[in-house]
Amino acid sequence: EADIYQTPRYLVIGTGKKITLECSQTMGHDKMYWYQQDPGMELHLIHYSYGVNSTEKGDLSSESTVSRIRTEHFPLTLESARPSHTSQYLCASSDESGAEGEQYFGPGTRLTVT
């Protein structure tokens, strides 16, 4: 089991609310990622980070923002949630010194915006 955690697991929220999805890992990994996944579909990278104070946008444009103040923590924020943000959000981390590309995933947060 990978030591990467996401909270909440499920979230139903109204349009216009600000939300933060939490992701933490205890493996000391430098690189962390956020993916968006619609049911039965592929994962799309929306943000990643090489380490503290590093944030990069992924290949799928997203209205969300991320921060990386601590190595183990990589929260994702939506300032004003909309129904189009309804999706599953998966956080992952990797150790650059380990098997290249092998990413450890959290269980995901399923977000529904009403």
Add this chain to the structure above:
Amino acid sequence: GESVGLHLPTLSVQEGDNSIINCAYSNSASDYFIWYKQESGKGPQFIIDIRSNMDKRQGQRVTVLLNKTVKHLSLQIAATQPGDSAVYFCAEVNWANNLFFGTGTRLTVIP
């Protein structure tokens, strides 16, 4: 751009039979690929990887084959078990060690 795609969205197999899941990729410069398994309600889990200097790699009950000529990957699962039921993704690793996932194949094992 990079794209990774799977030939079939669903696959049903009898328990004990072998399963073959296929994947096509478009970037001929790609040199590293990974197969992930995603069970319902969970994040993807690493199964096996392969580099472009290899044609075949074996793990426990799984084998990945790489055909660079036609840009095709396959994942073979021997003696498929009910616990193998999941969605399987192939992913291409780019220069920044980021993953590009293809559309998953849902494997259903019939007891």
